[in-house]
Amino acid sequence: MINGTMRRMMTFAAVLSALVAAPSLAPAGAGSGDVAEKVLRLPMTTDGPKSLDPIVGSTTYENRCCSQIFDTLVQYKYLKRPFELEPALLAEMPVISEDGKVWHCTLKKGVRFQDDACFPGGKGREIVASDVFYSWKRAADPKYQFKSYWLLEDTIVGLDEFKEAQQQSGSFDYDAPVEGFRLINDHEFELVFKRPVQQFMWKLAMFQLSIVPREAVEKYGDRFNRHPVGSGPFMLENESDWQIGTSLVLKRNPNYRDEFYPSEAMPGDAEAGLTKAAGQKLPIADRIEITFFVESQPMWLKFEAGELDYTTVPETAYEEAFSRRSGNLKRPYEQRGITAHKVPLIDFIFRGFNMEDPLLGGYTNEKRALRKAICLALDWDEMNEAYYNGTALVYDGMIPHGLDGYPEDGHLPNAWRGPDLERARQFLAEAGYPDGQGLPVIDYYTSSGGTSERMAALTARQLAKVNIRINPRLVDFSTLMEAVDNKKAPFFSFAWGSDYPDAENNLALFYGPNEAPKPNHFNYKNAEYDRLYEKIRTMPPGPERTAIYIQMRDMVLEDCPYAGSMARIRHFLVNPWLLNFKPTETFYTWMKYLDVDDSKRPGGSSR
């Protein structure tokens, strides 16, 4: 029985909704012709991208958005794990010369940019080899503050010199030649490298190296980041479709190249229904509506109300969705057909030591012993329980889950994983500080805010058990980076998200020439390690390379320039009407594979 209040509420709702839904007020394009339109409604935490120009993009949010609008030369195979690459704009994978220094690339023919006023007649023209060179030269243009130049630095013959010369000239000449960019014809080109760089293949799939049309950049200038023109599966039809900080609406790009849903899959994919769409033309959806959420609460509520196709589970909602004891999705969600996916991120969360610090740095047995004592006093499982609901992945070594060199089940016998207070005390004595006597207070730099402050307190408490005292320096992130870059932080909390799924990216963190302010924040130096690193950069994947990865990992473990490690796990909840979704956060080109079954949505229609 409906009581009076409920009846009044329903009447109010009915009147307002009748007004809101009045046909004369419907937005443009919401006519009857759109009934069959497939719309993806996706969330994005934070206030979204700052720019839709790939060359200035650096965050995961820019990656997610740019990856829909722009295309790269190669891309990740959607269903394959471990990750593998396949041609995207290229007709085939680059053909590599015997010495590994020359890559011959052939573009697919007939692939066009999206239609835009920057092209004659507004029709998107065909992508040619010179577009690749133009797009990549932008990374060397000071106008873009070299945000993406690290991808090409010290790699392609003549590019560094080109950058210097252009910078000195004061005006950037995109037509000036670069020795390592060899144009053969409109569809073929060669890349000449200073040395064989195997990992460059991964970079070809990175959104920053997407291909952009020169006409658009020149026509829109600084507005190109608000008016992107690409050749990706979706496009920004109007600038107003991107409400900065609020929402982004992308529409299917009718010019998108012929690409079809893959049939190559992993065991279990067929059972999960991920292969049903094999052979279907991409993109499957007609429109993507991305909503940005600075706060996770409204995102969660919107998912609960069936207005989002999937969500990541905010920490605050973890126990609402999952059983704390078993980690399984709770029954009410299962009953609604919602599925849960746990995706380990390629994360390396650690506490770093500055190897040049007079107290903690150095390579003598005493110095190593002090660092090992600190490692053994730390309890990463407790941190995981306290701050990640026990869902993060604690592992040994610096190579994250899923990459060559990751230890089986995450454990290594030669790692210094705590808590082992007895051994910690022994090492402390070996270091010359029995029971911590005489050991000065260690400055520990970590960023302020969020869980960092509480984690610093826990770190201090754990270390205090063996009489190691730290002075937590809670600073803003910029100051933390400055202190680490200037080698002023003896002990610091940091994390590294791999740029691509190859352990080389993590091993580079300990390569001597990469010392701070470059990513070797530990200032770790080991000639043998450096020699091996230079060797693996040129090696193709295989058992031989993996063996060297392991050797390098163990060398670092022995010298102990960091304590750790841990990786976060992203929890996705997926509504039953979202099809073909195999969640990952390693690449973001997957929106073109997604489909929706509107009949399963609440009310049986788009909302």
Add this chain to the structure above:
Amino acid sequence: MWSFILRRLLYNIPVYLGIIMLVMALLRVRNPVYAYLGKNADQKQIEEFEKSFGLKDPFIVQYGRFLWNGARLDFGESWKYKGTTVREKLLGAIPPSLSITVPALVLTSLLSITVGLLSAFNRGRLLDRLLVIAAVLGMSISFLVYIIFGQFFGAALPRNVFGDDWPLAIVGYGAWYRMSSVDIFGLTIPVPDALTWVKFCLLPVLISVIVAMGYDTRFYRAVMVEECNRDYIITARAKGAPKSKIMFVHMLKNAMIPIITRIMTTLPFLITGSILLEMYFNIPGMGRTLITAITDMDYPMIQGFTAVIALLYILSIILTDVLYALVDPRVRLS
């Protein structure tokens, strides 16, 4: 009056310059470039960035440059949103804030003045006590609780029951903004489309009204109670003037000074918006834009926004004084 306004403006110039100097100095305590350029930046890049944005110049030069450019409403380009000027962001963020704060202020003022009048007129009676208890309760609960409960009970839960028929959305300001706005002189102005406004803005407005009513009702009640004891009210009652006339004509008119003070002090907040509401309802207004600029360490944005907000505060104080004189002939601007 004009000489008064001019004098007040002149007096406030040093205050304003001091605020700007303080903000710029505080922002320069730490170097923001390391975080801005990210994990792959090298020292050369950092130095080039500092040079290109004038961060290497002496502070006084940076200060002078900011004032000179600011006088022409040129606050530079956002670091984060390349190709977007701070001015553009400012102008873009004002309408979303206004679309929530103006209706909220009008509704709150009307309701709380009326409730305050009723309460004062019935002081000591059951109605008054109930209204006071409600106001105190309203004040005692955190704004955040109102927002979370409001989103859950006002939108999420009913949408689960009624689906899209429920007229209040959880978030979605962008959808309204996208479908109904016009560009005038570079300023994107939402077209006053009342019905889509209901869907995307009514809930935050209602929450804002509920929160503010507690404070405002108590304040207006106190003002009205004081007015109730005045001779002119007693005289009006003695003459048999109707209750409504005494309340809404005699009392209200004479209580205008504190009412104006109260409303005027909230005027700058109309522009600056409500940070919490904007964060939770995805409204790209001034409050949220400023907070995200601080998080992103977007210095030109922080400086530009602060300069404008400080100016608004000073102008609203001057405007309050002028309004006093307009509503109360006894007040002379001298």
